[in-house]
Amino acid sequence: MDTHDVLSVSEVARRSGFAASALRYYEDQGLITAGRSSSGRRRYERGVLRRLAFVRAAGNIGLSLQEIRDELATLPASRTPTKADWQRISRHWRTRIDDQIAALERLRDGLDSCIGCGCLSLQRCAFSNPGDIASAQSPGAAYLPAQLRRVAPRR
């Protein structure tokens, strides 16, 4: 079924869990590459599965396809990534995840303090203060990291 370590679209789709259309899209976007058979069909090297697993994992921590492509570009295209490669990337991801967690914790704490103080108006509440009201003593809406945040555009 697998002639020469080369995979068809449907095989890659099945084994990666991505739809064939997504694979074509990713190729279009430069995240993966594929060779062609004599009749024009895509032929994937097995390494593509590693890249796709990477894509999924990166997506799971909230990276955009653009960012994923950039990060994939830092992995040497052909050879299997070294431990150093992986550690560099995972440090990056780890930081990102930590930031997200910290942001959510701040959000939760803000919510808790809102319950505690019973400030129902939400207007002077640090939890969602968008810069309303002259008494801007709160730190503003700096609870979430950019990717999660929906902030009042400053002024």
Place this chain on the structure above:
Amino acid sequence: MDTHDVLSVSEVARRSGFAASALRYYEDQGLITAGRSSSGRRRYERGVLRRLAFVRAAGNIGLSLQEIRDELATLPASRTPTKADWQRISRHWRTRIDDQIAALERLRDGLDSCIGCGCLSLQRCAFSNPGDIASAQSPGAAYLPAQLRRVAPRR
């Protein structure tokens, strides 16, 4: 500047931090309401600022506009929400945030274990296992709650 406790679009935009176009959109979507002046201009009651702060906060924890509308609908439209109203909602949000944090922590732990074990292939790694490889001993990609997850469609 504020005649009779009534606010213009630009005032609400400034004080809520939402663009005027967003305010019109939210009205269209039934998240807020506005009266009209004799010449057809929007006239907002001050309460709209509370609702908008609510919208922003809810958006920050990842609720869709649809969900926000549903939750706003559980607040009695006219009167100021009671402490009980707020506690019911905030319990809901609190749970949601906790889930998100827990999901990210699992993701981080998965990442850490990947660094530890040096499994560069990402293929049998629980961190991003998309269901590839017969040795499906890992729990699958159940790391993130639905809203954050990008899972391999099962089969």
Place this chain on the structure above:
DNA sequence: GCTTGACCTCAAGTTCACTTGAACTTGAAT
């Protein structure tokens, strides 16, 4: 009386990450 600026409506555009559909070719099996 005229310009300015704030406002109005409604349709269409934007971004992201894909999916869907139409129209066509290929390789293998019956």
Place this chain on the structure above:
DNA sequence: ATTCAAGTTCAAGTGAACTTGAGGTCAAGC
């Protein structure tokens, strides 16, 4: 020989959450 599944390209559609643009109204200030 024909039928079928699997593949191809390219254009257009999807949905969420808005924004932008065109074209028009209205009240106030000079």
